[in-house]
Amino acid sequence: MQSELSERQLQKLELNFEENLYIYSDSIKDQLLPFTDYETINLNEFLKDNNSLNVEIGIGNGEFLAHLAENYPDENFLGFEVVKRVFKKAVSRIQRKRLENVKLVHYDGSFFVSLLPEKSVSNFYVNFPDPWPKKKHHKRRLLKTPFLKLLARKLKNDGTLYMVTDHENYAKEIMTNLIPVDDLTSAFKSVYVNELVDYYPTKYYRKFANPGSVFFFKMKKL
């Protein structure tokens, strides 16, 4: 059994970015097989160069990612979004701005991130992850300890994980979930701060958040 497992071939996920920019979930789902493990993604196959890689999970309409990509033309940006309607808005935005340093994936970021090379990401951004406010739904929240550990493994040394929520209960859970993640430490004096002067406001922030009760995390990889 053990040798069968170790001999199991890893499948290669083919990533064909349409218009050199985006991939829809169908082209990923069509390749997925039950009980199958996948090869680590070779970033050189789709990034334009070896410059820094920045990843946002849950890009919504892509405003935040586009802002970063415009301001850091020498860096690479990879964004994930599961809702097709908003994903399409992000695609149009990046096309309008003719940003060539962005790739967008219409798929669960947590699966895709698990296939990235270890220590390959300079910055992760998670802006206003779905809070799942009902207690019985808390288990669906994205920022659980195993996922935080995965993000930490994918970060370069000295890389940063930015997380923002306006949901106090979720912020408290993130604090607790971070405790076992030994290789991440807060860049602030406290675990989170309620104001971040240079934060570029996302659509969610502008529409729904009460600026006084937002929780910003900035975790450095040791």
Ligand SMILES: C[S@@+](CC[C@H](N)C(=O)[O-])C[C@H]1O[C@@H](n2cnc3c(N)ncnc32)[C@H](O)[C@@H]1O
């Ligand atoms: C509350 S919205 C915030 C959107 C945007 N970040 C903003 O601040 O305006 C959360 C977004 O994360 C997306 N999302 C949730 N889980 C995801 C996952 N596992 N992978 C990619 N996107 C995800 C949702 O579809 C939704 O668009």
